[in-house]
Amino acid sequence: MKNSLLLRFGTVITILFILAVSGMMSSMIIAETAEGYAAAINQAGTLRMQSYRIASSLVHRTKFHDELATTRTRSLVTEYNQRLFSHRIHDVLSKGPHSNVTETYHQVESQWQQLMLPNLDEYLTLSSTDSLTAEQRRQLDSSQRNYLALVDNFVDDIHSFVEALEIDAEEKNQQLRIIQIVLLSLTFLVALVSLYLTKTRVLNPLRNLLACANAARHGDFSVRSRYLGDDELGQLGQAFNVMAEDLSVIYADLENRVRKKTHDLEQSNRSLELLYSATKRLSDSSLSEAVLIAVIHDIEALLGVNNGTICLGQPGDDHAYRYASTRKKDFLSQEKRDSQCALCLGDGRSHTFKVAAPGSQMEVNIFSAPIRDKNQQYGVLLVELPESMQLEEWQERLLETVASHIALAINVAKQVTQSRKLSLMEERSVIARELHDSIAQSLSYLKIQVAKLEKAINEERDKREILLVSAALRSALNGAYRQLRELLTTFRLKVTDADLGKLLSGTVAEFENRSGIPIDFVNQIGNCQFTPNAEIHIIQIIREALSNVIRHANATRARVALECDQTGRVNVSIEDDGIGINDEGDMMQHYGLPIMKERAEWLGGRLTIEEQPGGGTRINLNFNITDASNTESKKLLIEQLKHG
Structure with missing residues (x-):
């Protein structure tokens, strides 16, 4: 890449390296070249x-023939020749010094050879x-x-x-200083240029990119x-x-999706809030006009609609019953109510229609x-829409869901009413049977005895016979x-919030205190759940059985077990452990046992009466909890209720 930063930095480093090498090489x-100049100068x-x-040795000669002085002078001359032609001086001359050095040396040499040495x-x-x-002298x-x-x-x-040598050595040192200064200046210049390029081409772009990255963050x-x-x-x-640019597009798309999801969540939250409030109102209290008006107010507050109305009726009906409404004045025309009811009920599907507002020509x-x-x-849920409002799909689904909850509440209310009627009819049937098998039979017997008494009085029979009839009557x-009294006690029996085990324990304690007979109670029902009617039948069967034990068995001990x-x-x-019975068929005609048998049938079970091998009587009741609410007697009673 021609404008690569790496190439630029490499070029700068190469230049610096060349300058450094040049400085070292120079x-x-x-x-x-300057080596030996000091020795040559010396x-x-x-x-x-x-x-x-040499001059001193010539001056201080004392006589013409002085061998010692001559030797000394010759030695000095020889030494002078050695020094003049020394390698120290010739090494410098061989390195190509300045011409002045060579010229002065040759002048010294020529003077020595031509003038000084001949003398x-x-x-x-x-x-x-x-x-x-x-x-010669x-x-x-x-x-x-x-x-x-x-x-x-x-x-x-x-x-x-000597001065030429010194000047030449100084010039070489000066050259070295100049080269060093030039190279140092070039290095400093390259460093400044590299710093400038680093700031303009690296630091400023990096700062700009960092600022952009922080803004994007x-x-x-x-x-x-x-x-x-x-x-x-x-x-x-x-x-x-x-x-x-791409992130901006993606972020904008995400924001739109988040806004849409938020809008959807708000819709879901409003829907759940309305469904929760409607369900809570419909389940916390019995269905009534006040409850339905409160539900309509919740719909108006959450959906922004106007007056709401709940009408009961089915498609095809001429008249509908306005069950609850938040509108003070009916918007249906009194003259055309039948046709307008058909508009509301429609064909059984959700729809929107228009009617003229009361007292004006505007349509609602x-x-x-x-x-x-x-x-x-069961009917329709009607809401009035503001003039510029058009229900969205989720709002229509929400209103349909609320309407289905209202229908479920109406259905539950009907089922509760039917269940209460069923319980009432069931208990009335039991009361009628018990009255028939107890009080009615006793009254029939009294009627016969009264007839016998009248006949004895009319025929003026013996006083003793009349007293016998009177004693029978008494x-x-x-x-x-x-x-x-026993029937009144039975009819006043209430099933409280206590479980069946506690109720039976209280019943056993009641009969034990009344009779003084020890009665053992074994409770092994565990977590089994009984319906209220089943609990009443079980309690009544046990009470009737214990009553028979007290009145007829002559027992010293009894036991009640529930498993x-x-x-x-x-x-x-x-x-x-009493006297027992001789014949179950005879037993079934007395002591309220037919009522016990009927209650067992209501439970979908079987009641058996048998004598124990060691004496006494055992009454067994067997049934299944799931069968207790689905017996033939109960089905028959439900059919009777449906058909009036």
């Missing part, structure tokens, strides 16, 4: 001193001779004087050579990246802009929902009175 090269400085030492050689040759002539002195005369200029040339997808270059960050900015939109439970329609009256297994099979047994 330093190494200059240091290499060596050149010794040439000046050596020249003066010294002549001097040393003459001074080595044992006997000198006058001419004069030449010796001339050589000495010539050297001493030339030495100062020669030393000045040497000084020029807080839900603002309208921000866009301003940096759209050709490098990686520019491509990232373009990608972010595309992503923000009315929605009619059938009050139906399964296939039975005995029959006492028996009838006793039976009436119920996991299948709902119930067994009730009443045992005593």
